[in-house]
Amino acid sequence: MSEESGDGCGGGVAEAAVISLVSSAFEEGRRGSDTRDVIARGRQLRRRKRVMPALGALGAVGAATTLAVVLAGSSNGAAGTALNVDNVAFSVHTDAASGKVTVTIKQMFDENELKAILAKAGVRVYFASQTPDASGTVRWFCSWPGTRNLNEKDVLSSTSKSQTFVIDPSKMPSGSVLAFDYHPIGKRAAVTAQLLSGEPSGCGAPSTG
Amino acid sequence: MDHTPRDEDFAAFYERARAGCLRAVYAAVGDWTRAEDATAEAFARAYAGWRKVSRHPAPHAWVVRTALNTHVSWWRRRRREVAWDASHDAEDLAPERARIDRQVMAALQALPDRQREVVVLRIFLDLDTKTTARALGVAPGTVMTHLSRALASLQKALGSSTRQEHLQ
Numbered sequence: 001m002s003e004e005s006g007d008g009c010g011g012g013v014a015e016a017a018v019i020s021l022v023s024s025a026f027e028e029g030r031r032g033s034d035t036r037d038v039i040a041r042g043r044q045l046r047r048r049k050r051v052m053p054a055l056g057a058l059g060a061v062g063a064a065t066t067l068a069v070v071l072a073g074s075s076n077g078a079a080g081t082a083l084n085v086d087n088v089a090f091s092v093h094t095d096a097a098s099g100k101v102t103v104t105i106k107q108m109f110d111e112n113e114l115k116a117i118l119a120k121a122g123v124r125v126y127f128a129s130q131t132p133d134a135s136g137t138v139r140w141f142c143s144w145p146g147t148r149n150l151n152e153k154d155v156l157s158s159t160s161k162s163q164t165f166v167i168d169p170s171k172m173p174s175g176s177v178l179a180f181d182y183h184p185i186g187k188r189a190a191v192t193a194q195l196l197s198g199e200p201s202g203c204g205a206p207s208t209g
Numbered sequence: 210m211d212h213t214p215r216d217e218d219f220a221a222f223y224e225r226a227r228a229g230c231l232r233a234v235y236a237a238v239g240d241w242t243r244a245e246d247a248t249a250e251a252f253a254r255a256y257a258g259w260r261k262v263s264r265h266p267a268p269h270a271w272v273v274r275t276a277l278n279t280h281v282s283w284w285r286r287r288r289r290e291v292a293w294d295a296s297h298d299a300e301d302l303a304p305e306r307a308r309i310d311r312q313v314m315a316a317l318q319a320l321p322d323r324q325r326e327v328v329v330l331r332i333f334l335d336l337d338t339k340t341t342a343r344a345l346g347v348a349p350g351t352v353m354t355h356l357s358r359a360l361a362s363l364q365k366a367l368g369s370s371t372r373q374e375h376l377q
Binding site: 045 | 219220228248254309313314328360363364367
């Protein structure tokens with residue numbers, strides 16, 4: 001042992017012999033796992049450590065089932081938490097400099113999960129998913145009853161990709177909601193978005209007027 | 210694999226500490242497979258938190274403590290997928306050495322958990338009382354008490370072996 005031989009335990013030679021005997025045991029030359037394996041596992045754990053704070057509000061089940069890569073960044077002030085989420089169904093990325101949130105919806109997704117992630121990013125959303133009826137007809141635009149449309153010019157901008165939206169949470173008026181109208185079409189999807197004054201009571205039939 | 214300064218720093222620590230930590234964990238758990246899994250997981254956690262662990266007064270003690278509190282299912286799952294490397298097999302020990310090792314292990318396993326942990330850190334990792342106390346989150350006096358009792362028990366259990374060792 002490294003320090004005082006007494007260490008509060010008398011016994012002198014016999015004790016020293018026990019320490020000597022024990023300390024020389026199990027000298028089999030084993031060295032354990034390969035360095036690369038340990039570092040690879042360590043990287044996996046480190047990624048998970050970064051992910052978990054970002055998903056704390058979402059619950060373990062949702063996180064485990066859909067998460068592909070989530071990297072939580074620093075807080076983005078009052079607008080919400082900076083997020084970088086990528087999975088097979090959607091992605092959410094926050095621009096650290098501008099605070100703008102880019103959402104891409106790729107395929108059928110768990111609405112509640114995406115809603116929770118966007119809420120963390122400071123974006124209140126409502127989702128309506130429409131599937132074609134028996135005749136194959138799709139109502140292309142919800143009318144969002146119980147609320148009114150707001151000017152989304154400062155809040156929402158589209159990109160060259162029709163399923164990608166860039167949102168500025170800081171420009172969303174108090175109480176406003178961004179409503180997404182989602183239409184699966186075969187293996188693809190069409191999505192429209194509308195800024196509303198509040199949460200709608202559902203997806204109303206489109207106006208015929 | 211891309212190597213960063215962090216990787217190199219950790220890899221150097223791993224090379225220095227891996228055998229000693231594994232042996233210490235084995236002394237505590239009594240099973241090489243479990244010890245290897247737990248030690249590997251603990252080192253992986255050390256890598257994941259290397260910025261903090263590298264500043265620990267005794268990182269190898271942190272690894273051993275973590276290994277003794279670690280759930281090792283990840284390595285167990287992986288073990289099924291990896292071909293066994295015969296070089297990992299233990300070297301053949303002399304029969305007398307093997308007999309003594311078995312006696313030491315039996316004596317260690319008979320100790321209460323806390324006493325065994327103190328023995329592992331004080332004797333196998335060669336930590337001083339103060340560092341052991343910090344690693345275990347107890348007072349130095351508690352470490353001394355546990356060690357004293359542990360040595361008394363070991364002395365009783367290993368009496369014949371220690372006498373033989375003196376004669377050699």
